[in-house]
Amino acid sequence: MKYLSTRADSNSSDRKQFCEILLEGLAPDGGLYLPESYPKLSVNDLANLRRIWSEKGYADLAFAILSLYIDDIPSADLLALCRKTYTEAVYGTKDIVPLKQLDNGFYLEALSNGPTLAFKDMAMQLLGNLFEYELARRGETLNIFGATSGDTGSAAEYAMRGKRGVRVFMTSPAGRMSPFQQAQMFSLMDENIHNIAIEGVFDDCQDLVKAVSNDAAFKAKYKIGTVNSINWARLLAQVVYYFAGYFSATSKDNQKVSFTVPSGNFGNVCAGHVARMMGLPIQTLVVATNENDVLDEFFKTGVYRVRGTADTHETSSPSMDISKASNFERFVFDMLGRDGLRVKSFFGDQLSKTGQFDLSSGIAAARTAYGFASGRSTHVDRLATIKSTYAKHGVMIDTHTADGVKVAREFLAKHPQSDVPMIVLETALPIKFASTIVEALGVEPTRPAQFEGIEALPKRVVNMPADVAAVKAYIAKACD
Ligand SMILES: *Cc1c(COP(=O)(O)O)cnc(C)c1O
Numbered sequence: 001m002k003y004l005s006t007r008a009d010s011n012s013s014d015r016k017q018f019c020e021i022l023l024e025g026l027a028p029d030g031g032l033y034l035p036e037s038y039p040k041l042s043v044n045d046l047a048n049l050r051r052i053w054s055e056k057g058y059a060d061l062a063f064a065i066l067s068l069y070i071d072d073i074p075s076a077d078l079l080a081l082c083r084k085t086y087t088e089a090v091y092g093t094k095d096i097v098p099l100k101q102l103d104n105g106f107y108l109e110a111l112s113n114g115p116t117l118a119f120k121d122m123a124m125q126l127l128g129n130l131f132e133y134e135l136a137r138r139g140e141t142l143n144i145f146g147a148t149s150g151d152t153g154s155a156a157e158y159a160m161r162g163k164r165g166v167r168v169f170m171t172s173p174a175g176r177m178s179p180f181q182q183a184q185m186f187s188l189m190d191e192n193i194h195n196i197a198i199e200g201v202f203d204d205c206q207d208l209v210k211a212v213s214n215d216a217a218f219k220a221k222y223k224i225g226t227v228n229s230i231n232w233a234r235l236l237a238q239v240v241y242y243f244a245g246y247f248s249a250t251s252k253d254n255q256k257v258s259f260t261v262p263s264g265n266f267g268n269v270c271a272g273h274v275a276r277m278m279g280l281p282i283q284t285l286v287v288a289t290n291e292n293d294v295l296d297e298f299f300k301t302g303v304y305r306v307r308g309t310a311d312t313h314e315t316s317s318p319s320m321d322i323s324k325a326s327n328f329e330r331f332v333f334d335m336l337g338r339d340g341l342r343v344k345s346f347f348g349d350q351l352s353k354t355g356q357f358d359l360s361s362g363i364a365a366a367r368t369a370y371g372f373a374s375g376r377s378t379h380v381d382r383l384a385t386i387k388s389t390y391a392k393h394g395v396m397i398d399t400h401t402a403d404g405v406k407v408a409r410e411f412l413a414k415h416p417q418s419d420v421p422m423i424v425l426e427t428a429l430p431i432k433f434a435s436t437i438v439e440a441l442g443v444e445p446t447r448p449a450q451f452e453g454i455e456a457l458p459k460r461v462v463n464m465p466a467d468v469a470a471v472k473a474y475i476a477k478a479c480d
Pocket residue numbers: 118119120151152229262263264265266267268269319320400427428
């Protein structure tokens with residue numbers, strides 16, 4: 001399988017291999033990588049994947065799906081990487097992503113049992129192993145430089161800790177993450193993990209990352225890379241759990257399911273789109289947003305309108321607080337019949353000039369063709385949903401998952417689908433967002449045993465002003 005950029009001229013024959021785009025991230029033309037075409041599964045293929053999943057488990061299912069997209073890693077190596085990544089020891093369950101039934105035909109798919117208790121581990125843990133493998137094969141090293149307000153940075157650090165050939169330099173706004181999130185990151189003592197607390201807000205951290213990325217000489221000299229959500233390997237790893245969820249909720253391959261996905265940068269639900277394009281029988285992909293409803297607005301109206309900083313709300317589901325959805329370009333590429341030049345004019349040109357583009361004439365047809373629906377949720381909705389789910393089912397859900405459950409229930413009330421199960425993706429565990437759980441339920445969320453007392457552990461973090469020169473000097477020193 002070869003890869004192309006979402007902004008590529010359809011006449012261009014510029015194609016790349018999986019391992020090239022693995023380390024590259026964004027395409028040089030500013031676009032995102034996608035496979036030349038989606039492998040289409042026959043009835044037999046799907047039956048075969050179900051057999052692999054039920055007889056051999058999640059890691060082997062991951063290998064079978066990844067093999068359709070990766071032909072520049074020998075099979076035996078790829079299988080070993082998948083088996084090393086998706087283990088009962090790491091996820092605490094043999095099923096890796098078990099379903100929890102709430103009502104008849106209404107499920108949560110547990111994606112948050114990894115080391116940092118958010119679904120980002122599902123992809124990042126694989127990325128860590130792929131990076132270590134590919135860097136060793138090339139005899140190269142990589143310094144990951146990023147900014148985080150919480151989930152991404154911790155998932156990246158837990159994926160890269162102790163890996164040969166990789167260092168992580170992660171900036172975060174000093175004092176602004178939840179105490180639990182700070183403790184998760186700062187308690188890591190691994191030599192190759194560097195926490196940098198910046199005096200400022202998350203935007204200041206992102207500006208530092210941009211400034212360093214724009215310094216081509218520094219970037220080349222210190223081999224600076226990223227692990228952000230536009231990386232195709234992360235998206236690909238996420239495709240796997242749509243299959244696992246489907247197989248768990250059905251017994252025959254002619255049945256359909258729907259998914260509701262708490263969404264921010266459109267990475268998670270884009271993986272569902274890829275699964276559906278491959279032929280997984282998904283009826284509807286319901287995009288759930290919080291008050292930052294850029295995506296809900298698009299799927300309702302066809303107008304994509306990015307928000308300014310002032311119009312981006314700080315909410316109690318913070319990992320969905322986005323002003324634009326960085327993976328959304330991938331869906332638009334498919335929706336526009338893979339016309340890279342049109343994508344380029346929308347994302348490379350129109351968005352920066354006017355902050356929006358209008359696909360309203362095609363949105364109704366696209367919703368049907370690609371099975372999309374959407375909804376939004378507010379803080380009050382999250383509190384009510386956390387409360388009712390706990391009262392009725394005895395299940396504590398986090399604020400992001402609550403956005404999903406609220407939107408899923410609303411969707412089902414309007415579109416009853418008696419024989420089609422609805423699976424809501426559980427994207428984090430409640431302990432990560434304890435203060436809102438206490439607000440909703442009056443009790444502290446349950447804490448997995450391995451996180452007992454982490455706030456009291458010694459911390460490994462340096463404090464710095466939001467100053468590019470200081471950060472560069474720190475990186476240079478750590479690399480010498
Ligand atoms: C990152 C994240 C999301 C949003 O996922 P996207 O792939 O950006 O749409 C939702 N919930 C949680 C808990 C997250 O960490």
